[in-house]
Structures are given as structure tokens and as C-alpha cells.
Amino acid sequence: xxxxxxxxxxGSNSVRMVxxxxxxxxxxxxxHESRSRVRISENSYQNxxxxxxxxxxxxxxxxxxxxxxxxxxxxxxxxxxxxxxxRDASNANEFVSSIKKRLSLKxxxxxxxxxxxxxxxxxxxxxxxxxxxxxxxxxxSMEFAQIRDALVDEHGSxxxxxxxxxxxxxxxxxxxxxxxxxxxxxAEISHIESKTIVGIGGTFRSLAQIIQKNEKxxxxxxxxxxxxxxxMLDLIDKILxxxxxxxxxxxxxxxxxxxxxxxxxxILEALLRKSACKELICSGVGVREGVYLADLLRHSRDxxxxxxxxxxxxxxxxxxLEPKFxxxxxxxxxxxxxxxxxxxxxxxxxxxxxxxxxxxTTVGVPINFYSYHKRSHYLILNALSxxxxxxxxxxxxxxxxxxxxKKVSKTALSRHKNLLPSKxxxxxxxxxxxxxxxxxxxxxxxLDLKFSIDHKERLCVESKSPLYLAKxxxxxxxxxxxxxxxxx
Numbered sequence: 157x158x159x160x161x162x163x164x165x166x167g168s169n170s171v172r173m174v175x176x177x178x179x180x181x182x183x184x185x186x187x188h189e190s191r192s193r194v195r196i197s198e199n200s201y202q203n204x205x206x207x208x209x210x211x212x213x214x215x216x217x218x219x220x221x222x223x224x225x226x227x228x229x230x231x232x233x234x235x236x237x238x239x240x241x242x243r244d245a246s247n248a249n250e251f252v253s254s255i256k257k258r259l260s261l262k263x264x265x266x267x268x269x270x271x272x273x274x275x276x277x278x279x280x281x282x283x284x285x286x287x288x289x290x291x292x293x294x295x296x297s298m299e300f301a302q303i304r305d306a307l308v309d310e311h312g313s314x315x316x317x318x319x320x321x322x323x324x325x326x327x328x329x330x331x332x333x334x335x336x337x338x339x340x341x342x343a344e345i346s347h348i349e350s351k352t353i354v355g356i357g358g359t360f361r362s363l364a365q366i367i368q369k370n371e372k373x374x375x376x377x378x379x380x381x382x383x384x385x386x387x388m389l390d391l392i393d394k395i396l397x398x399x400x401x402x403x404x405x406x407x408x409x410x411x412x413x414x415x416x417x418x419x420x421x422x423i424l425e426a427l428l429r430k431s432a433c434k435e436l437i438c439s440g441v442g443v444r445e446g447v448y449l450a451d452l453l454r455h456s457r458d459x460x461x462x463x464x465x466x467x468x469x470x471x472x473x474x475x476x477l478e479p480k481f482x483x484x485x486x487x488x489x490x491x492x493x494x495x496x497x498x499x500x501x502x503x504x505x506x507x508x509x510x511x512x513x514x515x516x517t518t519v520g521v522p523i524n525f526y527s528y529h530k531r532s533h534y535l536i537l538n539a540l541s542x543x544x545x546x547x548x549x550x551x552x553x554x555x556x557x558x559x560x561x562k563k564v565s566k567t568a569l570s571r572h573k574n575l576l577p578s579k580x581x582x583x584x585x586x587x588x589x590x591x592x593x594x595x596x597x598x599x600x601x602x603l604d605l606k607f608s609i610d611h612k613e614r615l616c617v618e619s620k621s622p623l624y625l626a627k628x629x630x631x632x633x634x635x636x637x638x639x640x641x642x643x644x
Contacts, residue, residue, distance in 0.1 A: 158232030168295025179473035192218035197241035240296030268313020272299035274446025289350035295319035318420035359420035379440030500584035597625035
């Protein structure tokens with residue numbers, strides 16, 4: 157697979173391009189994103205689903221510049237898909253042929269089932285593990301899929317989208333007609349009941365962002381944001397009761413979505429009530445990421461290897477200068493956790509989080525050695541994007557920021573207190589990580605430490621090295637006052 161790959165998604169409302177760069181076999185990162193509100197479906201649904209000349213011209217102009225941008229990045233592979241508006245259009249072949257002839261860009265028009273599958277594999281691979289129904293609400297269609305044990309099941313598509321409802325009903329002021337149409341379409345989904353829904357698409361992200369702000373949520377990341385469906389229903393009620401553009405803007409609706417937000421909101425309202433959903437998870441990934449992953453993981457059943465995290469690996473690939481030491485620190489941390497977690501009243505669920513923190517302690521070193529704890533903390537909060545919950549990301553970042561210190565700082569505890577484990581848990585995890593780091597102060601070429609717990613419940617550390625620096629650092633951390641350590 158090419159090192160840099162561009163993915164272009166021609167949706168009913170917008171045309172977007174993302175560029176991903178690989179750092180190793182399965183690790184990658186987003187390095188560019190372009191978006192144009194082409195609205196290729198404009199006036200098509202009220203004209204026999206025929207793409208209009210003005211809309212096709214806008215799409216042509218945007219795609220032309222996308223191709224140029226991709227070239228400037230040295231992209232070797234461009235994957236371009238078109239969804240609902242183009243697949244429904246009677247003149248789709250004319251549009252696709254014109255783009256291919258003028259720009260040498262091959263557009264693959266995907267059916268609804270494929271679109272549903274692509275959005276769902278993105279969510280299944282790039283969100284923390286969850287069993288849920290994935291819903292992708294677009295301009296012309298709504299895709300749905302069941303995610304169970306990181307596998308995609310029972311996926312499909314219905315002709316129900318925000319632009320479609322706007323043009324067919326709301327532009328004529330026919331809200332009751334829209335609701336009847338929506339109910340009819342939702343009835344086509346045989347198993348719609350789900351306690352948890354993963355929301356994909358611009359409408360869902362826009363509303364989730366408003367809720368996050370209203371709730372004063374302490375972490376400004378939408379991907380993986382969890383909240384109750386009642387908060388969404390309360391916001392939808394306010395949107396549908398709004399009688400002016402100013403009222404919608406006051407609610408936080410962005411200008412680019414003012415004309416379609418009510419149609420999207422009325423669809424989501426019906427969906428949430430019919431599904432009896434209790435919890436919503438916002439997905440920052442969708443079809444574009446699905447297209448990329450289907451190419452990247454085509455020889456592994458569209459799944460990452462077990463216990464593999466692409467953003468963790470990307471950070472290690474790009475920012476860890478001493479990978480051997482990172483691996484050694486992770487190994488020592490694991491051994492200490494396994495020996496001490498019961499004594500420190502820690503749950504096994506924290507093992508994975510602590511090991512991730514141990515691997516990432518030095519990612520900030522290339523930015524500034526003297527403040528690398530702060531730089532590592534920042535990188536983790538902003539670049540550890542996939543596969544972890546917000547609580548896990550913040551806990552990892554906090555441990556990295558605090559390791560080598562006697563205590564977790566009060567600032568760190570107060571800033572994200574609702575998303576962090578208890579102070580006692582953090583202290584125990586911090587002690588293990590700080591102890592592991594101190595025991596490797598002599599930077600051995602190979603791991604020369606052995607650990608055990610003796611009959612007096614003391615930690616026994618055996619090494620060929622005198623561990624002079626380790627003992628000095630451990631004394632400064634005062635770890636020995638909380639844990640008896642015997643050196644052999």
C-alpha cells in the first residue's frame with residue numbers, strides 16, 4: 157500500500173478529501189483534510205433525482221483542486237467514492253465519465269449496503285470496543301449496521317437523508333408529511349432497537365458538539381464522546397421549535413447547516429424514539445476512514461490485529477527516539493503491575509492503560525527535552541485518537557504528565573476530575589510507572605532485572621547492576637515509604 161493515500165467522498169451535501177500517511181504496516185495518521193459544500197444533490201430530488209448542471213459544475217471545480225492538492229502531497233493512490241445523490245441520479249454515468257475524462261479521477265459509485273459497511277468498519281476499528289447500532293445520517297440516505305465484538309453485522313441503507321427531507325417536504329412547510337415519510341422508511345429496518353447508537357455524519361457531529369459545549373464537558377474531542385440520548389432529544393426539541401435563523405444560531409447551529417438542520421433533527425428524533433436508545437456515541441470517523449481501512453486491512457478481514465492500536469503505534473513510530481527503552485519500560489511496568497495490583501487495590505482493567513502510558517512517556521522528548529512531560533501530555537491528548545475511551549486517553553496522559561513525581565498534580569486532577577479514576581487509583585498507577593522508570597535509570601542494554609514478592613510482602617529486586625541511580629531516584633520519590641523494597 158502507498159505511504160500516502162488520499163480518499164475522496166462525494167456525499168449529497170459535501171465533498172471531502174482526506175490524506176493519510178502510514179508510518180508502519182498498520183499505523184497511520186491524518187495529515188490533510190479538504191472540504192467543499194458542493195451540495196451535489198441540490199434540486200435533484202425534486203427533479204426526478206437528476207443531478208443539476210450547476211451542482212455538477214461545483215463538484216467538478218472542487219474535485220479538480222482536490223486532485224491538485226493530492227499531487228502536491230506526493231500521494232501515490234487516490235480512492236474516490238460517491239454515495240447516495242450520485243447513485244440515485246439518472247445521469248450519474250454522465251457525471252462520472254466527465255470527471256474521469258477531465259481529471260483522470262475514477263469515481264466508484266457505491267451502493268447503500270457498501271456505504272453502511274464502510275462507515276461501520278471505521279467505527280468498529282477506531283472507537284473503543286462497543287456493541288451498538290451504527291447510524292450514518294447523510295444528505296440523501298441513512299445507513300445502519302450492527303457492531304458486535306468489533307464485527308459488522310446486519311447492515312443496510314434506506315432513502316432517508318437531511319437534504320432529501322428538506323427538498324421533498326420542509327421546503328413546502330410539510331412537517332407532518334416529513335414525519336410520516338420518516339416513519340415509513342424507518343419501518344424498513346427490521347432490528348432497530350438498540351440501547352447504544354454510534355452516530356456518524358455531519359448532522360450528528362454538529363449536534364453533539366453543541367451538547368458537549370452546553371454540558372461544559374472538560375475534553376474537546378468529539379470522536380468517542382458519550383452522552384445520553386435525552387440530551388439529544390432536548391436539543392432537537394429546541395431546534396424544531398425555533399422559528400428563525402437567529403434562534404438556530406443562538407442554539408449554536410453553524411451557518412453551513414442552517415438550511416438542513418431541522419430536516420436532520422426530525423429524522424434523528426424519530427430514530428431515537430423508535431430505537432429506545434439510551435446512550436449515544438459520537439464517531440469522528442465514517443465512510444472516508446472505512447474506504448481507507450478496507451484497503452489497508454484487505455488481507456486481515458477488515459480488522460486490526462488483536463491488541464493493536466493505530467494511533468498508539470503512530471506516536472511510537474514518529475516520536476519515540478529510543479524504542480528499545482520504551483519496550484523495556486513497558487515490560488518492567490507490566491511485571492510490577494502483575495505483582496503489585498492486588499496490594500495496591502487496583503483493578504485489572506487498568507493494566508492496558510498503564511502499559512500504554514509506559515510506552516508513551518517520552519513522546520514529547522523530540523519537541524523539548526526539558527519540558528517533555530508537558531509535551532508528551534499534549535501529544536497524547538490530541539493524537540491518541542483511536543481505540544480508547546475519553547477516560548482512558550485522559551488517564552494515560554495524566555500518568556505520563558505525572559510520572560517521576562511524588563504525586564499526581566492537583567491541577568491534573570481538577571481539570572478532568574469527572575473523567576479520571578479515583579485519586580488512590582491514580583496514585584497507585586503513578587507509583588508503579590515511576591518505580592519502573594527509576595529502576596531503569598542505568599539504561600541497561602538488555603533487561604537485567606528480576607522481581608518477586610517475598611513472604612513479608614516486600615518487593616524483591618534482583619539485578620547484576622548495583623542500581624545506584626535507581627535507589628537514589630526511588631528515595632527521592634519516597635516510594636520506599638509506601639512499599640518495602642529489597643535489593644539483591
